[in-house]
Amino acid sequence: MLEFNNVTKRYADGTPAVKNLNLKIDKGEFVCFIGPSGCGKTTTMKMVNRLIDITEGDIRFDDKSINDQDPVELRRSIGYVIQQIGLMPHMTIKENIVLVGTLLKWSKEKKDQRARELLELVDLPEEYLDKYPHELSGGQQQRIGVLRALASNPPLILMDEPFGALDPITRDSLQEEFKKLQKELHKTIVFVTHDMDEALKLADRVVIMRDGEIVQADTPDEILRNPANEFVEEFLGKDRLIQGRPDVTTVGQIMEGCPVTVQTGTTLKEAISVMRDKHVDSLLVVDMDNTLQGFIDIESINLNYKKANHVEEVMEANIFSVAEESLLRDTVHKILRRGVKYVPVVNDAQQLTGIVTRATLANLVYDTIWGDGMELEEAAATAE
Amino acid sequence: MMEFLAENGNELLVKTGEHLYISLVAMALGVIVAVPLGVMLSRIPKVADRLISFVGILQTIPSLAILAFFIPIVGIGKFPAIIALFIYSLLPILRNTYIGIRDVDQGVIEAGKGMGMNNLQAIIKMELPLAMPVIMAGIRLSTVYLIGWAALAAFIGGGGLGDFIFDGLNLYKPSLILAGTVPATILAVIADRSLAAVESKLTPDGLKDSYEAA
The missing domain is CATH 3.10.580.10 (CBS-domain)
Structure with a gap:
């Protein structure tokens, strides 16, 4: 589905942000990139939809190199959710949800129908379609942000700390809602976060990065049970490692x-x-x-x-x-x-x-x- | 008063018309040039600051001097007057367009790009509507200034209400000075109010509400 082959990113002054990264992500997989700030997790994600260009190597999306595709077309075919939410303040919720549809020149009926369908997924009433973003709470806004990414039904969604700016209770419920949604819709998710709890809770596979390299990429259970090295242990924290043991009690x-x-x-x-x-x-x-x-x-x-x-x-x-x-x-x-x-x-x-x-x-x-x-x-x- | 109007009423109307014509044409030219230029500058911030300070310098040249400079180049009459006023209109519109677009929320810009907006779509669908209140503030400001400065057009034979003022000064007739000044002021107020109406028409609904909420 998504394949990183020896991907390297160097900035203009020569400092490498991502070094020789190799990773394969399967269809329907929920992958969390996590690491301290500056570890290259966001850079790695943004290279997928070409918001940042690759210096060396290749990323293949559905077996096509992303470098062979027009960046604008590529972005329309990949969902994107960011921490700042970034709803268009001058557009109604409906217009925001089907923004990609507008760019792809869908008919009005198709857009209306799609907006209503999507709003149902997150249990918001239909009146919200005609509201403006500032009339919604932060949690509701990010729900709309997620719907916007789903609008054109892309197989892959990139998420850059999407729940990072929300209060803990809202974040909690949004995480659960989203995990459920992802299972239902069977999307492939690349999710960047610095919150270990979030990564362990949501991901099928957690990719821990440091200094532009992958330190460990494994299932949450495996990482808790067998941390690859001291850095991972430290990053997880003692509490989680202890908690990781009697993990299976339901x-x-x-x-x-x-x-x-x-x-x-x-x-x-x-x-x-x-x-x-x-x-x-x-x-x-x-x-x-x-x-x-x-x-x-x-x-x-x-x-x-x-x-x-x-x-x-x-x-x-x-x-x-x-x-x-x-x-x-x-x-x-x-x-x-x-x-x-x-x-x-x-x-x-x-x-x-x-x-x-x-x-x-x-x-x-x-x-x-x-x-x-x-x-x-x-x-x-x-x-x- | 009535006497004065009976004597000069016709001329007053003609001059007011001229005055309005000179200022509005200069303003329109200013908008046509400065708004796209401002959008372009927002793509190259390094050049932008320098260019804007350069235009700022143009603004500090006394208006009489600019009018005088233009006489050898484009002669006298309405055309040079319009050119001079146009130069004055540039700075407020240019600067506000640039700042308005530069200050659009970066999160919104990134989301727009990430959704797959191309450059033109980003400008038309996102940046211009969001910067509209700031851009319109620049246009309003410069229009009000232009209507005031247009009085100087009379100095190089451009006509307008300035004719009354200069005549009044030369003939020591305060009534003529007033006949030039009062309509110019009224014009400025009317222009400002109508542009305010245009502004509220152009500002997207979602933004208006959020200003009220803020």
Whole structure:
């Protein structure tokens, strides 16, 4: 799909930015370039769409050398997302999304249709099409930035620290959204970042660079398990290397099985008696199929007791949940960052299967440190 | 007043027309030359600074002197007056075009390029619309100046409201000086207001909102 053959970039004064780089990227692969500033990761990426010219060597895109192609045509056939987002402030969201379509002279109907299709992918309402970029939040703007790159359905998308300027929570949700999108659409992604967490989370393969050379190119797991040298170890940090070990525990393995729930249609009175029976201060609301709908807590019932009859009228539908198969280390991070007391766990069909509370996590830490009791007894036995 | 208008009304209209004609033609020439030049300069910033300071020097030559210099070259009348005013109009338009385009958000420029805009598309679809408020500010400024300076055209036989002013000075008749000055001022205000309307027409909607928001 994309092949770097002995690619070298030297600037006019002779300093090399990229030295003799070789790399093969397969179709549908998500590759993250990472390294300290000045390591040549951005230069490498920009050579692909010829925003920077190659000094020596060759890049082949779909088995054609990019040097044989007109740079303008080439760029139109490759998606491009940048950190500064760079939406055209004088164009509506619709015009921004289909900018490449305009350059390729699509008909108006085709552009309208494509803009609507794309907007659906990121769950933004259709009214947004006629808004201007400054009316959107940073996270929404970058969603549009991603859609713009997808507009002409390019097989390859280049991303230059696309989520770098966003706040941590927005970044988190955009990363997840984007990873999902990438799996659905099966795009090849070249992603430049300096955030190791981001690279480990998103990439199929992480390419670690230093001084214009590739230090290690491997899957995130492999890099965590077998860092190529000290530089990689240092770059990963001790914490991640330790975290890298019990990496495979999923949320499903440690969650508690039977959360306290009520079905939609339950009256508030019944909900209160459930709470009293089970000694809890909030309840998860599910429907007939056990699909998670939201939650209610004692305060919202208290506030609305006179006004409402059924739980769905007072429940908070905007609830944060995690998937069963997501990794524990990511989930812990999220629970702590959001400061929530518990997180419902759902399967692929959004059905509630369990719950992770802070107590669950505390138990887990306790088990990790003290073991399940066996080691202590053994130690005592050896001591004797 | 009425008496004066009855006596000079016709002439006043003709002179005002001439005045407007001289200034607008000079302004139009200025826009035609300075805007594309400014766009070109934005591609070669090294040359740009030097050229703009050179044009700045032209601006400091007293206007009477420029008019006088032109007499041996292009003679007297409307044409040399227009040429002289045109030179004056260049700097504000050129500088604002250059600065307006240079200051377009680099992120937007990079995105545009990365999407596959060629040079011409980048200028027409991206840089000119985004720089429009700054460019128009330059055009407005230079138009108002030109209408003031056009009074000097009378000095080399270019006509215009300056005729009244010079006559008034020579004949010690304040009413004539006023008859030249007041319409020129009114012209300047009207020109500025109508260009403001043009500006708001040309400024893309998305930009207007963001200015209000800012």
